[in-house]
Each structure stands twice: as structure tokens, then as C-alpha cells.
Amino acid sequence: MKPTRLIMAVMAITACQKAETPEQAAARMEQESAAARTAIEAQNARYGAFMAAGQSDSVASLHTEDSEILPPHERAVSGRANIATYMAGGLAQGTFALTLTSQSVMADGADAFERGTYTFSFTPGPSAPKEMTAMADTGKYIAHWRKQDGQWLIAHDIWNSDLPLPQP
């Protein structure tokens, strides 16, 4: 074998970019999804704890810098700073109890998609407007998580209620 042939063979190995097989991709994603689910469930528990503690900045820290939340019956809120302000506005009114429950997580590399359910209740505090009443809700959500510096953060979050729309 001529040296050039050997060099070419080495180059071919080095430059080799053969994609994984579908079976390999499925096995990898299954493994990544299981690991992501554990981490995301821990983040969800922190989310609920930060809400209960009224810590809007901590809640916002679980979102990416360019995160977007899509709350029902409101416009979307974009960016961690705006999400912190949005959360602070709500948390100033009273006490929140929020439980997020993962039903499935599908992860592929730095992206994960979670389908889950929530239960939520709100108790107005002393600074709430007089007409504000206690609320309870239960519903479903899809969250897109992104892994940044080893931490799963919310990039997109949309949810809606299971309860019937109030009749005006």
C-alpha cells in the first residue's frame, strides 16, 4: 500500500460522519429521555417550591434567557426578565400552590419535550384586590426544555385548563 493510500484511509476514518442507525438513535433517545425525565421532575418540584415561597426571580431562573410562556387567556410572555416580572405580579397577590406532574418526556440531545398535568390553587393575600377570590384549577401542559450548561431549563411552556369555560 502506498503511503497516500494509508493517509487517505486514516483521513476517511477521521472525517467519518456516518449517522447512527435508527435503532441506535431510538436507544440513545430512550436513555436520554429517562435521564432528562429525572432531572425535569426535580426542576418541576423546584418550580412549585419557588412559587409557594413567592420567589419570582427563582422561578424565572428555571427558564432560558429567551424563554417564552404561553398562558391561557393572555398574550405570550417572552424573555426571562419579563417572565420574572409577570410572576412577581401574580405572586404579590397571594399564595400559590402548583404541582407539576410529568406524564412523558422525550429528549434528543439538548432538547426535551414534556407532556404533563398540573394542579393549581391560589389564595388571595392582604394586598390582593377585594374582588379577587380563591381559585383552583387542574389542566395539562407541554413544555419544551433546553439543556444549558448541564441544566434543563424551560424554553417554551403552554398549558390550559381541563375545567369548563365559565359562561358569561
Next chain:
Amino acid sequence: MKPTRLIMAVMAITACQKAETPEQAAARMEQESAAARTAIEAQNARYGAFMAAGQSDSVASLHTEDSEILPPHERAVSGRANIATYMAGGLAQGTFALTLTSQSVMADGADAFERGTYTFSFTPGPSAPKEMTAMADTGKYIAHWRKQDGQWLIAHDIWNSDLPLPQP
């Protein structure tokens, strides 16, 4: 070079499973996302056309067999057959105009995630209950699309309104 060395080099190339670099993955996903967006926008146009034509089975055909839709103020609906029944129930009541507008599509292999907005209106037909009134809504959604046999189909779909919650 001995034949065994040549065979080993060939085997190394054949078995090579080196993962793509982050830059290569980003470039691939950008390309896949652009192609997926074009296909998904075409599917969205068909979705609106099938709704306008009152064709619930055609609407359901744009969903995967195990698709799940998460409508607001209702429980989730799972499976293409149940989605067809759900759509047929609505479409029997009157005429729907639905426009879906993609804002972003992120695709990676067989999965794509779309963030979009919708406008929707409903005009009750002759078989609608007398108390049913015309409706109009505008809102946002996240859809998870899955590519099956070369066609992008909806695997998960969740949406909610931008309009204020009616006060009971």
C-alpha cells in the same frame, strides 16, 4: 501494507459511528427545520380546508395514529379515531373557519416542534342547539409533528386563547 491492515482500515470506516459535531448538528437541524416548516405550513393549510369543508376524517388523517390533542377547557383526546369523533361532533354543529400560522419550526430527524398562532370562527348551522351563538377566537399553540412515511403528522397539539377568560 498487509491485507489484514487494509481490512481493518475498511472495517473501521464501515463501523465508524462518530457523532456529528455540535456545529454539524446545528446546520443539519437548520436545514431540516426549513424543509419541515414548508411541509407543515402546507399541512396547516389542508387542516383549515378540511375543517371548512366539515371533513372530520380528513382532519384526523393529519394526525398520527396515537396522536393526542389537548383542547382548552376539556379533557385531552387520544388516538386518531377519537379525534375524528371529536371533530365530527364539532363540525356537525356549524361552519368553522380556522387559520393556523407558523411562527417557528424546529425539526430534528423525525420530530418537529411548531410554535404558531390561530384565528378561529364558528357559525352555528341549522342542526346546532338554539342557544349556540357565533364564536370568534384568536390564540397560540404548540404542535409536535412526527414524520411518518415521508409525511409530517400531528402527534401532540395544545392551544389556548389570547382572549380574557369570561367572568361568570
